[in-house]
Amino acid sequence: MNVQRFFVFCFLTFALIVSLTSCQLNSNNQSGVDIVVASKGFTEQDILSELLAQQIETTTNFKVERRRFTSALVTHNALIAGKIDAYVEYTGTAFTSILKQKVINDPKVVYEKLKQAYAQKFNLEVMKPLGFENTFAIIIRGADAKRYNIQTLSQAAEYTPQWRGGFGYEFVEREDGFPGLAKTYDLRFAKSPRVMDLGLIYRALLQKQVDMINGNSTDGQIARLGLVVLKDDKQYFPPYEAAPIVRQATLKKYPEVKKAIAQLSGRITADEMRQLNYLVEGELQDIKDVVRQFRKSKGLVLPKDNISNS
Numbered sequence: 001m002n003v004q005r006f007f008v009f010c011f012l013t014f015a016l017i018v019s020l021t022s023c024q025l026n027s028n029n030q031s032g033v034d035i036v037v038a039s040k041g042f043t044e045q046d047i048l049s050e051l052l053a054q055q056i057e058t059t060t061n062f063k064v065e066r067r068r069f070t071s072a073l074v075t076h077n078a079l080i081a082g083k084i085d086a087y088v089e090y091t092g093t094a095f096t097s098i099l100k101q102k103v104i105n106d107p108k109v110v111y112e113k114l115k116q117a118y119a120q121k122f123n124l125e126v127m128k129p130l131g132f133e134n135t136f137a138i139i140i141r142g143a144d145a146k147r148y149n150i151q152t153l154s155q156a157a158e159y160t161p162q163w164r165g166g167f168g169y170e171f172v173e174r175e176d177g178f179p180g181l182a183k184t185y186d187l188r189f190a191k192s193p194r195v196m197d198l199g200l201i202y203r204a205l206l207q208k209q210v211d212m213i214n215g216n217s218t219d220g221q222i223a224r225l226g227l228v229v230l231k232d233d234k235q236y237f238p239p240y241e242a243a244p245i246v247r248q249a250t251l252k253k254y255p256e257v258k259k260a261i262a263q264l265s266g267r268i269t270a271d272e273m274r275q276l277n278y279l280v281e282g283e284l285q286d287i288k289d290v291v292r293q294f295r296k297s298k299g300l301v302l303p304k305d306n307i308s309n310s
Helices: 003-025 043-059 072-080 091-098 107-122 142-148 169-173 178-185 198-206 248-253 255-262 270-281 287-297 304-308
Strands: 035-039 064-068 086-090 124-126 136-141 165-168 194-196 212-216 227-229 242-247
Touching (some): 043 255, 043 270, 136 142, 165 198, 169 178, 194 198, 198 212, 242 255
Antiparallel strands (some): 086 242
């Protein structure tokens, strides 16, 4: 490479770096978007992401973009990298999977420790919980629960050597997931558990391809399909309260966003979350319409002037 070509190469490389950096730093402004909210890639998360977005859009003058990711870690990394501004996380997930802390069963202790650690380590604000918990649910067919008179995970352990389990990718990998659960309850299966997409896992259970699955306690399909959630009688799982997490830099730049999201604190019960999930998954209603109606039922459709001056 001669000297001239070398300098041309260096100039083009420098220009590319400057261009990419500028694009990343100003991507929101260039697209006319003020706030970016995200979900972790399943129905409940999509609903909660839309709830944050509509709450901000209808109570402020900011434009909100929605993005969808695939897991807690990917979404968390996007948040601390500044690619998104907010998403809803579950306290137990953040505490065990993100912070790698041991399980604590007291929800208040988990929340306070999480709030403090996120502020110190990541410059993130853990806002007050939305009002419901979505814990892992270990689920079997209703007919099996009735046939064997099973209500708890301890009781189910007697029968798992005859069964096959089916669990989601993330649940198999997580510290608070299957490995610890199997150890706590001494769960042994006839074959190695199948690692499955959560979108297919209920169908696999109904078609008897597997006999025990993991889901979420607020899944709208559990009651509709006549399934049974086994009681975690040894309290293996930590509390999983749903709480918005927002970049401190975003709240400092747009204080109206904090006021808008704070209005959602304690406004959703577990039953209401199951119903919202059912409307989207069971009745195939549009998420935007479902969220719009929910906000209306909660009296959350307030004029922008009310919140900006509160």
